[in-house]
Amino acid sequence: MVNYKVTVFNxxxxxxxxxxxxxxxxVGTDGESELNKLNTPISFTSTQVAWPVSIGKLIQIKLVKKKPIVFAAVDWFPAKVExxxxxxxxxxxxxYRWITDSVEQSFREGTALRAFEDSHSIGRDSREQELNQREKDYCWDVYAxxxxxxxxxxxxxxxxxxxRFSCTKSKQFNFTATAAMKELNLKGIADSKDNWTDINDVNRVFSNKDTKISKYVEEHWKEDAFFGYQYLNGVNPILIRRCTALPENFPVTDEMLFPDCQSSLAAEMKNGNIFLLDYKRFDELKANIFHGKQQYLMAPLVLLQKTPDDKLMPIAIQLKQTPAEDNPIFLPTDSEYDWLMAKIFVRSADSSEHELNVHLLRTHLLAEAFAVSLLRNVPMVHPLYKLLVPHTRYTLQINFLARNLLISPSGFFNKYAASGGEALSTILQRSMSSITYKSLCMPEDIAERGMEDVPNYYYRDDGLKLWDIIQRFVEGVLGFYYKSDEQVQHDLELQKWFSDIFEHGFLSQETTGIPQRLSSVAELVKFVTMVLFTCSAQHSAVNDGQFDYGGWMPNTPFSLQLPPPTxxxxxxxxxxxxxxxxxxxxxxxxxxxWxxxxxxxxxxxLGQFPEEHFSEEFPCQLIxxxxxxxxxxxxxxxxxNIGLDIPYTYMDPALMENSVAI
Structure with missing residues (x-):
């Protein structure tokens, strides 16, 4: 008899x-044992499995959970077995998954193997069975x-x-939502149709939930310097771009901006001091109607200028795309409320641009496509699965909730946002058509927008360093498993993962610049770096500051009830x-x-891996x-951040969720 020591970890x-x-x-290369009962209740247990002869190199284990006749079924979440x-x-x-039924389940030994390395028939059969089941469990669907x-x-x-969410996550999410609405209902304001009569009353909505930054926003939201700052380090830091030629539909003149003739637009653009915000995807949209009232959503054009003290100041705002007599260009020299109202309409447009394009589409929905394709096409034993599965945690459930609570016919946007109703699907479709591979890869996006040397752009500074760290990690891990371009080309599971993302995530649009097939290790590293960065860093950058910058509503109103001044x-x-x-x-x-x-x-x-999927020494050292x-x-x-009035924390890895989990 030979003995195998089995240790189970919950x-x-x-x-x-x-x-x-x-x-x-x-199950090994030379046979398999009988079913052996483990000690219960299982929390951490070791047992001996005795067998007359060696069963060779172990390939997999099979686990079965059976309900005793007189007791109820109790789910089980084993972490690993040694x-x-x-x-x-x-x-x-x-x-690392729940076992909820009495069906025998197989799990592979942890050494990462690509399909062509899975030389034993048991391994190949197990791989095929796993993927067949996953194709049934994870099916594609068209939401819109x-x-x-x-x-x-x-x-x-x-x-x-x-x-699915853990029990802790579900309870906390439900408690937070319930507590927020209970507070509003107790104050009697959740369904109030009254208009504000004093701007200072806004801070009473969530007076006990202010953050340091939301208080700063309340105090500085009217200031031009803070208006410009938000396009560098607020929740939408990817719209701004350096302006080298004035758009034809934005007829700003030197007389408007430089009446003293001390400079000119041409000179300022040549010196790299002029920047543009263009919300053209909102042009000619029919804004939402709710509470029986037409709402308003503009498609502004905004010019900003970098000053000698490195501030970004708005210098011209046109609220509609087409120049006209009733579409004036607003300037800082206009009356206080003319200029403030113009900025409010811009900030309202930015709230919709941020939530629907920058946040929902470019992180949540893409992350779901990455996750579904991984879970559907790549077995657990594959190195790509081991590398990326931590970055899929909770994404599918949070997105299911987001669709039901935010963008469904009865969701938040249709009930409370100018960009809801008929406009919503158009905005998402137009936003989708604007996605390019370059815009998802931070170094290329920064260069394409001409933002390489803009001062005080902490999103860029921290993000580029983070991109490099992630890329080196991905390159090290994938380089360990893929020694040649041919190995990438011939890995059918890898190629299916990628082609599914191209088809279902990017809708087979060649205009995105996404290749239709991975042809090299370098291409694989770049794409996986983008996936990992999108699911962690980019989502953190556009998610975590939402209440900081929107907790003071006038800074980011979801909707506006009157049209802009003509x-x-x-x-x-x-x-x-x-x-x-x-x-x-x-x-x-x-x-x-909130x-x-x-x-x-x-x-x-980011960087923490509670689930130990890798077994080999080298990738563990890379982690x-x-x-x-x-x-x-x-x-x-x-x-x-110690020296900043507004600390920028959204690209701090210690504060960044490893996946799109909220």
Whole structure:
């Protein structure tokens, strides 16, 4: 008889252990054992599996959870199983998923293998069976034409247990949402249709939930310097671009901007001091109607100028795309409320641009396409699965909730945002047509927008360093497994993952610049770097500051109730108050931003891998190196922020979720 020592480790979720009977079978190159019962309840247990002869090199284990006749079924979340063979070799079997039924389930030994390396028939059969099941569990669906495809799921219970929220996450998410609405209802403002009569009353909506930055916003939101600053380091830092030629539909003149003839637009553009914001995707949209009132959403053009003291100041605003008599170009020299109202309409447009394009589409929906393709096409034993699965955590459930609560016919945007209703699908489709590979790869995006040397652009400074750290990590891991371009080209599982993303994520649009096939290790590294960066860093940059910058509603109103002024000199404080969203709409928007910005209790920062999917020494060492580099960057950011009036923390790896999980 030979003995195999089997050690079972439970996962971290609450109620991970089970009181049901659990059996294990070892499968090796020279045979397999019988089912052996493990000790229960399982929390951390070792047992001996005895067999007359060695079964060779272990390939997989099979686990079965059986409900005793007189007891209820109790789900089980094993983390991993370690098996020490008679010759002293230790095998690791990563699991990290809920086992909810009595069906026998197979799990591969943890050494990463691509399909052509899986030489034993048992391994090949196991691989095929796993992918066949995954194709059934993770099916593509079309939520709306012209946007990335989603995972097919009729309700939360139809999501596979492995991708659902933990018990802790579900309770916290529901509690946070309920608490926010209960507070608004107690104050009697959740459904108020009254307009604001005093701008200072806005801070009473969530007076006990202010952040340091939201208080700063409240105090400085009217200032031109802060208006410009937000396009560098607020929640939408990817719209601004250097302007080298004035758009033909934006007839700004030197007489408007430089009446003293001390400079000119041509000179300022030549010196790299002029920047453009263009919300053209909102042109000629029919804004939403709610509470029986037409809402307003503009498509502004904005010029900003870098001053000698390195501030970005707005110098001209045109609120519609087509020049006309009733579409004046507003200037800082106009009356206080003419200029302030122009900026409010810009900030309102930016809130929709940010939420629907920059946040929802470019992080959440793309992350879902990346996740579904990975879970559908790549087996657990594949190195790509091991590398990317931590960055899919909770994405499918949070996106299911987002569709139901935010963009469905009964969701937030249709009930409370100017960009809801008929406009919503058009905005998403137009935004989708603007996505390019370059715009998703931060170094290329920064260069294409001409933003390489703009001072005080902390999103860029921190993000480029983070991109480089992620790229080195990805290059090290993938370079360990792929030694030649031919190995990339011939990995059919890898190519299917990529082609599914191209078809279902980018809708087969060649204009995106996404290649249709991976042809080299370098291409693979670049694409995986983009995927990992999008699911962690980019999402953090455009998500985590939502309440910071939107907690003071006038800075980012989701909707506006009056059209913009068509002539100058007709606005006042009363005009502003009647234009801003009513009290109930404001409160609902602020509650949504508070919920979406609140860090979860089971937060996992970038670089932390509670689930140990890799077994080989080299990738495990790369993970340690990755963590060390992230810690150094975090310390650098903390040190830099000490001297800033507005600390920029959204690219701090220590504060950044590892996946699109909120």
């Amino acid at each position: 996962g971290s979720p609450i109620n991970a252990q089970t009181t049901n009977d659990v059996f294990i079978k070892l 098996v020490e063979s008679p010759d002293g070799e230790t095998y690791n079997f990563p699991i 034409e012209g946007i990335p495809h989603i995972m097919k799921a009729k309700d939360l219970d139809s999501l596979p247990p492995e991708v 002539t100058k000199g007709t606005t006042s404080e009363a005009t502003m108050l009647n234009t801003l969203p009513d009290i109930g709409t404001s409160a609902q928007g602020m509650a949504a931003l 919920l979406l910005s609140k860090p979860p209790f089971d937060f996992v920062p 340690k190196d990755f963590q060390r580099e992230l810690e150094m960057l975090s310390a650098e950011i903390i040190s830099r």
